[in-house]
Amino acid sequence: MRRLLMILxxxxxxxWMGAAAGxxxxxxxxxxxxxxxxxxxxxAGDYRRxxxxxxxxxxxAPSAQGYVYVTYVYQxxxxxxxxxxxxxxxxxxxxxxLNLAGGDVQSLLDPPDVLARIAKEIIQGGAQKQSDVHAxxxxxxxxxxxxxxxxxxxxxxxxxxxxxxxxxxxxWRW
Numbered sequence: 001m002r003r004l005l006m007i008l009x010x011x012x013x014x015x016w017m018g019a020a021a022g023x024x025x026x027x028x029x030x031x032x033x034x035x036x037x038x039x040x041x042x043x044a045g046d047y048r049r050x051x052x053x054x055x056x057x058x059x060x061a062p063s064a065q066g067y068v069y070v071t072y073v074y075q076x077x078x079x080x081x082x083x084x085x086x087x088x089x090x091x092x093x094x095x096x097x098l099n100l101a102g103g104d105v106q107s108l109l110d111p112p113d114v115l116a117r118i119a120k121e122i123i124q125g126g127a128q129k130q131s132d133v134h135a136x137x138x139x140x141x142x143x144x145x146x147x148x149x150x151x152x153x154x155x156x157x158x159x160x161x162x163x164x165x166x167x168x169x170x171x172w173r174w
Contacts, residue, residue, distance in 0.1 A: 032057065035069065035174040043166050047077045048100050064145045067138035069172070072153055074131035076165035081124050083162070090116035097123060 034057040041050035051073045058066040077096075084092045097119035138146040149172070156169040168174050 032174065034060070035172075038069070038073070039168055039174040042073070042076060042168065045080075045096075045166070046099060047073065047080070047096065048102070050076075062141075064138045064142035065149060067134045067141065068146055068149045069168075071131050071134040071138060072168065074127045074134065077127045078124050078131065079157075080165040081120050081127075083165070085117075085120055093117075093120050 034053040038050045038053035038057075041047070041053060051070070054066070054070045054073050058070055077100075081093065081096065084090075084096070093116040097116070100123060135146070138149075152169045152171050156167075157164040160167075
Protein backbone atom coordinates (compact mmCIF):
# COMPACT_ATOMS: atom_id res chain seq x y z
CA MET A 1 0.00 0.00 0.00
CA ARG A 2 2.79 2.39 0.94
CA ARG A 3 4.61 1.56 -2.29
CA LEU A 4 1.42 2.19 -4.27
CA LEU A 5 1.01 5.59 -2.60
CA MET A 6 4.63 6.49 -3.40
CA ILE A 7 4.16 5.49 -7.05
CA LEU A 8 0.94 7.48 -7.19
CA UNK A 9 2.65 10.52 -5.61
CA UNK A 10 5.59 10.26 -8.01
CA UNK A 11 3.22 9.97 -10.97
CA UNK A 12 1.19 12.97 -9.86
CA UNK A 13 4.39 14.97 -9.31
CA UNK A 14 5.65 14.05 -12.80
CA UNK A 15 2.31 15.01 -14.35
CA TRP A 16 2.30 18.30 -12.43
CA MET A 17 5.88 19.11 -13.52
CA GLY A 18 5.04 18.25 -17.14
CA ALA A 19 1.95 20.42 -17.05
CA ALA A 20 3.89 23.32 -15.52
CA ALA A 21 6.59 23.00 -18.16
CA GLY A 22 3.93 22.86 -20.87
CA UNK A 23 2.25 26.01 -19.51
CA UNK A 24 5.55 27.87 -19.36
CA UNK A 25 6.36 26.83 -22.92
CA UNK A 26 2.87 27.72 -24.12
CA UNK A 27 3.01 31.16 -22.52
CA UNK A 28 6.41 31.92 -24.04
CA UNK A 29 5.25 30.75 -27.45
CA UNK A 30 1.83 32.39 -27.36
CA UNK A 31 1.00 34.52 -30.34
CA UNK A 32 1.48 38.19 -29.66
CA UNK A 33 -2.13 39.14 -30.34
CA UNK A 34 -1.87 42.52 -28.64
CA UNK A 35 1.11 43.53 -30.74
CA UNK A 36 -0.47 42.27 -33.95
CA UNK A 37 -3.52 44.41 -33.23
CA UNK A 38 -1.32 47.37 -32.29
CA UNK A 39 0.37 47.16 -35.69
CA UNK A 40 -3.01 47.35 -37.45
CA UNK A 41 -4.13 50.21 -35.20
CA UNK A 42 -0.95 52.16 -36.03
CA UNK A 43 -1.53 51.65 -39.75
CA ALA A 44 -5.11 52.90 -39.34
CA GLY A 45 -4.02 55.90 -37.30
CA ASP A 46 -5.91 54.63 -34.24
CA TYR A 47 -3.23 55.61 -31.76
CA ARG A 48 -5.41 55.21 -28.67
CA ARG A 49 -6.07 51.55 -29.39
CA UNK A 50 -2.44 50.97 -30.45
CA UNK A 51 -1.30 52.34 -27.11
CA UNK A 52 -3.86 50.31 -25.19
CA UNK A 53 -2.81 47.12 -27.00
CA UNK A 54 0.86 47.69 -26.15
CA UNK A 55 -0.04 48.47 -22.54
CA UNK A 56 -1.96 45.17 -22.35
CA UNK A 57 1.14 43.41 -23.67
CA UNK A 58 3.18 44.93 -20.83
CA UNK A 59 0.52 44.02 -18.28
CA UNK A 60 0.41 40.38 -19.41
CA ALA A 61 4.10 39.85 -20.18
CA PRO A 62 6.26 42.60 -18.65
CA SER A 63 9.60 42.99 -20.41
CA ALA A 64 12.03 45.57 -21.67
CA GLN A 65 10.66 44.97 -25.17
CA GLY A 66 7.13 45.67 -24.00
CA TYR A 67 8.12 48.97 -22.45
CA VAL A 68 10.03 49.93 -25.60
CA TYR A 69 6.93 49.17 -27.66
CA VAL A 70 4.78 51.42 -25.46
CA THR A 71 7.44 54.12 -25.73
CA TYR A 72 7.48 53.72 -29.50
CA VAL A 73 3.73 54.33 -29.74
CA TYR A 74 4.07 57.51 -27.68
CA GLN A 75 6.85 58.62 -30.01
CA UNK A 76 4.73 57.69 -33.04
CA UNK A 77 1.97 59.97 -31.74
CA UNK A 78 4.52 62.75 -31.30
CA UNK A 79 6.00 62.18 -34.78
CA UNK A 80 2.59 62.07 -36.44
CA UNK A 81 1.53 65.28 -34.70
CA UNK A 82 4.71 67.02 -35.79
CA UNK A 83 4.11 65.86 -39.38
CA UNK A 84 0.53 67.13 -39.34
CA UNK A 85 1.48 70.54 -37.94
CA UNK A 86 4.29 71.01 -40.48
CA UNK A 87 1.84 70.11 -43.26
CA UNK A 88 -0.69 72.56 -41.77
CA UNK A 89 -3.29 69.77 -41.37
CA UNK A 90 -5.04 71.06 -38.28
CA UNK A 91 -8.30 69.20 -38.91
CA UNK A 92 -6.33 65.95 -38.74
CA UNK A 93 -4.81 67.14 -35.43
CA UNK A 94 -8.36 67.59 -34.12
CA UNK A 95 -9.22 64.08 -35.33
CA UNK A 96 -6.22 62.67 -33.48
CA UNK A 97 -7.27 64.54 -30.35
CA LEU A 98 -10.75 63.05 -30.62
CA ASN A 99 -9.28 59.58 -31.14
CA LEU A 100 -7.11 59.91 -28.05
CA ALA A 101 -9.97 61.42 -26.02
CA GLY A 102 -11.85 58.15 -26.17
CA GLY A 103 -14.40 58.24 -28.93
CA ASP A 104 -17.19 56.75 -26.86
CA VAL A 105 -20.90 57.42 -27.37
CA GLN A 106 -20.83 60.28 -24.85
CA SER A 107 -18.49 62.23 -27.16
CA LEU A 108 -21.30 62.32 -29.74
CA LEU A 109 -23.46 64.25 -27.31
CA ASP A 110 -20.73 66.28 -25.64
CA PRO A 111 -17.78 66.49 -28.02
CA PRO A 112 -14.46 67.57 -26.50
CA ASP A 113 -13.90 70.86 -28.30
CA VAL A 114 -10.36 72.14 -28.28
CA LEU A 115 -8.37 74.28 -30.64
CA ALA A 116 -6.16 72.12 -32.83
CA ARG A 117 -2.95 73.98 -31.99
CA ILE A 118 -3.63 73.67 -28.28
CA ALA A 119 -4.47 69.99 -28.76
CA LYS A 120 -1.11 69.49 -30.48
CA GLU A 121 0.77 70.99 -27.54
CA ILE A 122 -1.22 69.03 -24.97
CA ILE A 123 -0.83 65.71 -26.76
CA GLN A 124 2.84 66.18 -27.63
CA GLY A 125 3.75 67.23 -24.11
CA GLY A 126 2.03 64.21 -22.61
CA ALA A 127 3.37 61.81 -25.23
CA GLN A 128 6.94 63.01 -24.74
CA LYS A 129 6.74 62.69 -20.95
CA GLN A 130 5.18 59.21 -21.11
CA SER A 131 7.75 58.19 -23.70
CA ASP A 132 10.57 59.19 -21.35
CA VAL A 133 8.99 57.31 -18.43
CA HIS A 134 8.51 54.09 -20.39
CA ALA A 135 11.96 54.29 -22.00
CA UNK A 136 13.49 54.49 -18.52
CA UNK A 137 11.46 51.45 -17.39
CA UNK A 138 12.65 49.47 -20.42
CA UNK A 139 16.28 50.39 -19.73
CA UNK A 140 15.95 49.35 -16.08
CA UNK A 141 14.81 45.90 -17.16
CA UNK A 142 17.36 45.25 -19.93
CA UNK A 143 19.67 47.94 -21.29
CA UNK A 144 21.12 45.76 -24.05
CA UNK A 145 17.72 44.76 -25.46
CA UNK A 146 16.49 48.34 -25.16
CA UNK A 147 19.51 49.70 -27.05
CA UNK A 148 19.11 47.07 -29.79
CA UNK A 149 15.45 47.91 -30.26
CA UNK A 150 16.20 51.65 -30.40
CA UNK A 151 18.79 51.05 -33.12
CA UNK A 152 16.22 49.06 -35.09
CA UNK A 153 13.57 51.78 -34.77
CA UNK A 154 16.09 54.50 -35.65
CA UNK A 155 16.86 52.67 -38.90
CA UNK A 156 13.10 52.26 -39.50
CA UNK A 157 12.53 55.99 -39.04
CA UNK A 158 15.44 56.90 -41.31
CA UNK A 159 14.07 54.64 -44.06
CA UNK A 160 10.53 56.07 -43.75
CA UNK A 161 10.82 59.71 -42.71
CA UNK A 162 7.32 60.62 -43.92
CA UNK A 163 5.31 57.78 -42.38
CA UNK A 164 7.35 55.79 -39.84
CA UNK A 165 4.65 56.37 -37.23
CA UNK A 166 2.17 54.25 -39.21
CA UNK A 167 4.02 50.98 -38.52
CA UNK A 168 6.80 49.23 -36.67
CA UNK A 169 10.15 47.80 -37.73
CA UNK A 170 9.76 44.44 -39.46
CA UNK A 171 12.36 42.94 -37.12
CA TRP A 172 9.96 43.42 -34.20
CA ARG A 173 7.66 40.71 -35.67
CA TRP A 174 4.37 42.14 -34.45
